[in-house]
Structure formats: structure tokens, C-alpha cells
Amino acid sequence: xxxxxxxxxxxxxxxxxxxxxxxxxxxxxxxxxxxxxxxxxxxxxxxxxxxxxxxxxxxxxxxxxxxxxxxxxxxxxxxxxxxxxxxxxxxxxxxxxxxxxxxxxxxxxxxxxxxxxxxxxxxxxxxxxxxxxxxxxxxxxxxxxxxxxxxxxxxxxxxxxx
Amino acid sequence: xxxxxxxxxxxxxxxxxxxxxxxxxxxxxxxxxxxxxxxxxxxxxxxxxxxxxxxxxxxxxxxxxxxxxxxxxxxxxxxxxxxxxxxxxxxxxxxxxxxxxxxxxxxxxxxxxxxxxxxxxxx
Numbered sequence: 618x619x620x621x622x623x624x625x626x627x628x629x630x631x632x633x634x635x636x637x638x639x640x641x642x643x644x645x646x647x648x649x650x651x652x653x654x655x656x657x658x659x660x661x662x663x664x665x666x667x668x669x670x671x672x673x674x675x676x677x678x679x680x681x682x683x684x685x686x687x688x689x690x691x692x693x694x695x696x697x698x699x700x701x702x703x704x705x706x707x708x709x710x711x712x713x714x715x716x717x718x719x720x721x722x723x724x725x726x727x728x729x730x731x732x733x734x735x736x737x738x739x740x741x742x743x744x745x746x747x748x749x750x751x752x753x754x755x756x757x758x759x760x761x762x763x764x765x766x767x768x769x770x771x772x773x774x775x776x777x778x779x
Numbered sequence: 780x781x782x783x784x785x786x787x788x789x790x791x792x793x794x795x796x797x798x799x800x801x802x803x804x805x806x807x808x809x810x811x812x813x814x815x816x817x818x819x820x821x822x823x824x825x826x827x828x829x830x831x832x833x834x835x836x837x838x839x840x841x842x843x844x845x846x847x848x849x850x851x852x853x854x855x856x857x858x859x860x861x862x863x864x865x866x867x868x869x870x871x872x873x874x875x876x877x878x879x880x881x882x883x884x885x886x887x888x889x890x891x892x893x894x895x896x897x898x899x900x901x902x
Contacts, residue, residue: 714789
């Protein structure tokens with residue numbers, strides 16, 4: 618995964634960058650599978666590796682495939698990024714260890730969902746029941762966002778000007 | 780010494796996340812090509828996915844699909860949030876890419892440096 622990321626940074630041929638990002642998405646889906654997030658892994662494999670690759674290849678068809686050499690040296694962004702990374706690593710000292718079961722994330726709302734989902738909705742997959750039943754308004758908002766994005770894409774790409 | 784190693788291993792997932800995060804940020808800040816910027820943005824976004832999902836994992840737990848055989852489940856809540864985030868992410872990506880196509884139609888380039896050079900009222 619790290620190798621793929623470094624490849625994305627270094628390569629100037631955008632076609633290889635897009636293919637590498639597809640590989641990255643599949644690796645990410647595998648990682649999510651290891652973290653027990655099967656629904657998210659499926660979505661990531663379909664959306665991240667499938668749809669976004671198709672979209673990016675379409676854009677590359679319309680534009681140039683090779684990237685120009687950047688005019689400025691990238692020392693300053695590197696320093697900024699490393700500083701932020703250092704701060705984030707400092708931040709990890711306050712976070713719970715990996716795989717523990719007594720952390721706040723497992724003791725508040727998740728337990729309620731896991732206990733009540735079967736009797737209240739009858740759906741064995743808790744992710745589905747939370748997504749469609751308990752947090753249905755979230756999903757409605759998500760649909761609105763996708764709809765707005767579709768309208769935006771159509772109005773940006775419209776050829777004939779009024 | 781052993782506690783240091785334990786600390787390192789138990790927060791190894793956070794180090795992976797931070798590496799992905801800063802590399803995504805680095806691409807966004809330092810690269811001029813717009814398609815590459817969007818790839819960097821997607822990279823940054825996926826690092827946030829693991830940031831949410833990985834604390835939800837319990838060792839020896841299983842996926843949150845109820846069954847009599849299992850009793851320990853990972854937390855379903857971050858999964859729901861990230862499902863929404865993935866779909867919203869692809870929507871913003873599509874919007875950004877359409878903007879790239881439009882910029883290319885109008886100015887004939889997707890490099891930021893060339894765009895700044897071609898600016899008409901540039902003194």
C-alpha cells in the first residue's frame with residue numbers, strides 16, 4: 618500500500634497514476650475486510666475501484682496524459698506535511714489501542730444498535746438496519762447530495778450556452 | 780522496552796493512517812496537475828475511512844451480522860457513516876473531474892502553472 622502511494626506521488630504519467638489508484642482501492646477494500654467492515658469493503662471495491670477509475674479515464678481521454686514538471690521545488694509542502702504528521706502522531710497517544718473492546722466507541726451507542734436491531738427491525742445485518750431504518754434521514758441527505766452533484770456535473774458540462 | 784513495542788503495535792493502524800493522510804495532503808499541495816490533485820484528495824479521503832473503521836474493530840470479533848454462533852461483533856456505527864462518506868466522496872470526485880474537463884475546454888491545459896502564466900491581466 619505504501620509502495621502504491623509513493624508510486625502515485627512520483628509518477629508523471631497520469632494513466633499509471635489512475636491504475637495505481639485502482640490497485641490502492643482494492644488494497645483498501647481488503648484492509649476494510651480485515652477490519653470486519655464487509656459492507657464498506659464491497660462499496661469501496663465497487664465505487665472506489667470501479668466507478669472512479671472509469672470517471673478518471675474518461676477525463677484523461679479528454680485531456681493530456683502526461684504531467685508537467687512542477688515549477689517550484691516541493692520542499693515547503695514537504696516540511697508542512699511532515700509537521701502536520703508529527704502533530705498527528707503526537708495526537709495518537711490519546712487514542713485507545715487497536716482491537717480493545719472497552720473503548721467509548723463500543724460502550725455507548727453500538728451496543729444499543731446490536732441489541733435492539735433484531736427485535737425492532739428484523740434485519741440480521743446491523744449495518745443495513747442502521748443505515749436504512751435508524752438513520753434513514755442521513756441516507757436521504759446522502760441521496761440529495763448525489764442528486765445535487767449530478768445536476769452540477771450536467772450544468773458544468775453542458776455544451777450549448779444559453 | 781516491551782511496553783514501548785506494545786504501544787507501537789497497538790497504535791500501528793494510526794501510523795498507517797497518518798502516512799496516507801500526509802501523502803495525500805502532500806500531493807494536493809505540491810502537484811500542479813488537477814487530475815493528480817484529485818487523486819491525492821481521494822487518497823486523503825480513504826485514510827479517513829480507516830481512521831473511522833479501525834477503532835470499531837474488536838479482536839476476535841466478527842462482522843456485525845447477527846447470528847447465534849457469534850457473540851462479539853465489531854461496532855456497526857462507523858461502517859454506516861463511512862458508507863455514506865464513500866458515496867458522497869464519489870459525488871464530489873465526479874464534480875471535480877467535470878470541472879477539470881471544463882477548464883481544459885476553456886484554457887487548453889490542466890496545469891496550474893500554465894493557467895497562471897496565461898492569465899490575461901497578469902502584470
